[in-house]
Amino acid sequence: MEQTALFTIFGGTGDLAKRKLYPSLFRLFKKGSLDYRFAVIGTARREWTDDYYREVVKESIQELNPTSDEAFAFASHFYYLSHDVNDAAHYNELRELSNTLDEKYKLKGNRLYYLAMSPQFFGTIVSHLKDQSVLTDTGFNRLVIEKPFGSDLKTATILNEQITTAFAEEDIFRIDHYLGKEMVQNIAVIRFANNIFESLWNNRYIENVQVTFAESLGVEDRGGYYENSGALRDMVQNHILQVVALLAMEVPTSFSDKSIRQEKIKVLEAIRRYDKTEVMKNFTRGQYAAGSLDDKEFIAYRDEPNVASDSNVETFVAGKFLIDNFRWSGVPFYIRTGKRMTEKGTRINIVFKQVPVNVFNFNNESDNNVQLAEQNVLTIYIQPTEGFSLMLNGKQIGQGFATEPVKLDFRQSEEITVNSPEAYEKLLLDALHGDGTNFSHWDEVRNSWEIVDRIRVAWEHFIPSFPNYTAGTMGPNEAFDLLKADGARWIWRPEQWYKQRNKLDY
Incomplete structure (x- = not known):
């Protein structure tokens, strides 16, 4: 289902934007979650043009093997604004560009602000977004911020008080990529x-x-x-x-x-x-x-x-x-x-507890094959492999009751892992x-x-x-x-x- 919004990325020239955000937006674009009715404003201090910015965006998605038409169509939705986050006048420019793109792409006033830069600027940016009326009153206003969210409880509390002056808690999305x-x-x-x-x-x-x-x-x-x-x-x-x-x-x-x-x-x-x-x-x-x-x-x-x-x-x-x-x-x-x-x-x-009475834990001198059973363990693999396994105890083939660990194992295939979102x-x-x-x-x-x-x-x-x-x-x-x-x-x-x-x- 197509989503409608204007993305404003503070730190649009940075490593995070190029490595993660632009490729992720392209995947959404290719899958149809983003189509015509979206736009992206990249902001940073560098003096870039729209054309240069679009070339950077195209370069960032090359590993995803886009066709030239796909790359051009996607990048055409990107606009650049040289921006000083401490300068109130620059937020007036941002407001005007946002309103223009909102009308051009019929975005219904939906805005998503992504702060991909140093946390020391979060409070300043949010204050200006509110004071310079960049926020819209016709659609949603959502704020996405990267870690670290403060350096201790005191600084985190101060930061939270700053951003909640402009955004409700349900509109604040604190990224933890895990x-x-x-x-x-x-x-x-x-x-x-x-x-x-x-x-x-x-x-x-x-x-x-x-x-x-x-x-x-x-x-x-x-x-x-x-x-x-x-x-x-x-x-x-x-x-x-x-x-x-x-x-x-x-x-x-x-x-x-x-x-x-x-x-x-x-x-x-x-x-x-x-x-x-x-x-x-x-x-x-x-x-x-x-x-x-x-x-x-x-x-x-x-x-x-x-x-x-x-x-x-x-x-x-x-x-x-x-x-x-x-x-x-x-x-x-x-x-x-x-x-x-x-x-x-x-x-x-x-790690699961041993059974209350384990008949294989006794010391049987007539049967040297008897040994201590291992604990059952459920393992969840998060990265780089994905899947889970369960370690059980089974009997070794042959005389006696010697136990051996048996692993029930499931791992996602490399093809599925590579192609998963x-x-x-x-x-x-x-x-x-x-x-x-x-x-x-x-x-x-x-x-x-x-x-x-x-x-x-x-x-x-x-x-x-x-x-x-x-x-x-x-x-x-x-x-x-x-x-x-x-x-x-x-x-x-x-x-x-x-x-x-x-x-x-x-």
Whole structure:
């Protein structure tokens, strides 16, 4: 179904716009979700013309193999306006161009403003949009903003107060691109559409939950950003806590953005707020040193561009969340995320408890084949592969009752994965529909910052011993000791494969 709107992209010359937004809009255009009745205004400080801007847009979609006619038709809807976000007069120009395009393309006053630039300008832009009457009163006005949403609870609250002077909460779409990923959205289906899992999805049957967001890359050219962020703010406050909320929430009364949001907020409110002593017991951090993996050499974080030589910024976080409600009391949610880890991968492991009486756990001297059965584990693969697996126990062929793990495994084919909608494509379409299901509500953001701020403040009182893990490994020893103290272990250990083959030495 065709959607009608004027997109105004602040930061239209930037990397995000070229890598994600323009290709995603083209996919929507090619599928018919956008047709004739849409237009895009790109704004930035650079002095570009419409023609030059359209060439940039065409170049950004080349990997999608458009025909020349498709590329021309798509790019013809793009207009450029050189713009200083601090200059009120420029918003008058924006208003005039917006009204002209609204009339030309019959857009019914529907406006979507995408702030693809530094968060320090969000409040300024929103204030001017309101004060210079750029907002329309005949259609919808929706605001899409990128993370980070503040740097702590205080700054996030100030930012939220600024943008809500012009936009209602239901018209604010805070992007978390992980919420647009297929398998993240699949978490609810796996849970609520399969009684075999939902009936066991509680502290009676689940021993622990493990969430891993691993990056094999270092900080690359983002050293300057990472020095002001670190893994805690960059990953835990948004992506990881959003996934934890989806895993732990109660069944919503309906599959609507309002009902799902209510249940996610309840989970975030129930996550235990640690004091400083509890933070040091339940969370650990790390920073990568130089290392090698599979004959590839990696430099230390402190040697990366735009990183201080004595930096104490964390590139790795591991920790344990506890959720104080009836369903999850006593079940640890272990999380870890880091740069320069062994493999790139985002996955969830649901570790089920052993059966109360396991007849295979006795020591039978007459049958040396009898061994301890493994725990059942449900794994949800989010990226780079998509799918899920269930680890069960079966009997080895032959005499006795020796058990062996049996994996029931489903992975999406490469063809389906490649051709499935990209996260930004789905999120842009959701914003056009006014569907906030896969975006962060302010109450979610507020609770997440409350949780993360306690960890950050506790860490400020202790100078870490960095670097403390070798590039190419799965983090510092303390991350493994964290689970070992509870009698648990990380399920995903890709470094063991490399170590067994002498491709990783540490």
